[in-house]
Amino acid sequence: MSRKISTPIAIAIVVAGVVLVWSAVNWQLGLFPTSSFSSFIPIKKSATANWETYDNEVYGGYRISYPNDWYLTYSYKSYAVISSVSMAQRSYGFKPLPEGNAEIQIDVWYKSNSFTLDEWALVAGLDPRIQTRNKISYSDIEIAGIRGKELTYSAPDEKQAGRIIFIPKEEFTENSQVVIIMNLYYFMDDPRADYYNHVFQQIISTFKFLD
Numbered sequence: 134m135s136r137k138i139s140t141p142i143a144i145a146i147v148v149a150g151v152v153l154v155w156s157a158v159n160w161q162l163g164l165f166p167t168s169s170f171s172s173f174i175p176i177k178k179s180a181t182a183n184w185e186t187y188d189n190e191v192y193g194g195y196r197i198s199y200p201n202d203w204y205l206t207y208s209y210k211s212y213a214v215i216s217s218v219s220m221a222q223r224s225y226g227f228k229p230l231p232e233g234n235a236e237i238q239i240d241v242w243y244k245s246n247s248f249t250l251d252e253w254a255l256v257a258g259l260d261p262r263i264q265t266r267n268k269i270s271y272s273d274i275e276i277a278g279i280r281g282k283e284l285t286y287s288a289p290d291e292k293q294a295g296r297i298i299f300i301p302k303e304e305f306t307e308n309s310q311v312v313i314i315m316n317l318y319y320f321m322d323d324p325r326a327d328y329y330n331h332v333f334q335q336i337i338s339t340f341k342f343l344d
Contacts, residue, residue: 181198181335181338181339183201184198184199184200185198185199185200186198187199187205187208187213187215188343189211189213189241192210192211192241193211193241193302193311193313193342194302194342194343195313195340196339196340196341196342197239197339197340197341198339199215199339200335200336202217203217203332204218204219206218206219206220206236207220211241212239213239214236214238214239215236215237215336216236217234217235217236218230218231218234230318230320232320232323233320233325234319235319235323235329235332235333236317236318236319237315237316237317237333237336238314238315238316238318239313239315240314241311241312241313242311242312242314243309243310243311243312244301244310244311244312245308245309246305246307246309250280250281250282250301250312251282254282254297254299254312255268255282257299257314258284258286258297258299259284259286265288265289265291266288267286267287267288267289268284268285268286269286269287270283270284270285271283271284274298276298276337276340277340279300279301279303280301281298281299281301283297283299284296284299285297287321292320292321293319293320293321294319294320294321294326295317295319296316296330296333298313298314298315298337299313299314300312300313300315300340301313315333315336315337317333
């Protein structure tokens, strides 16, 4: 003998199914943020004590350090680039990043106060006008006591992968908030990917806002 499912239970099953399908679609589209939380583990200061230092006092007001065998290849106003390969090794010009290397792009953007950091960072990180990126993960992070966001992504069209860090400044203007953006990228399937990510984590551990 078959048993009938009551109307309330049937409705609940249908609603649950719709929610599951909606979540799966949004995840595939990169619109469904994760709620995981991670923190950059402090690196021993001795490991970065003799590194080069980059200050941007005018735009964003921050300081970071980077390894002596990496290069500050560009710095103008709010934008800076730190690379594992020098400009001289790029045939003295703004050539594309050679395979087997990595680059960190640093910029200062302004987030409208009408958006939360969670909403704004996901849209900014996946902006198709900059590059077609597929979200791999999206999580909360903490850097030097500051709550930020981290987006890891792949960009198949450019054969690249990377991580974007969003570090908000506590100070607000009437309409916006300063956010420091650091984008590490390298070529997919690069055997040195773990090394690039380790260096990136070391660099991030030196970050601080200037007083």
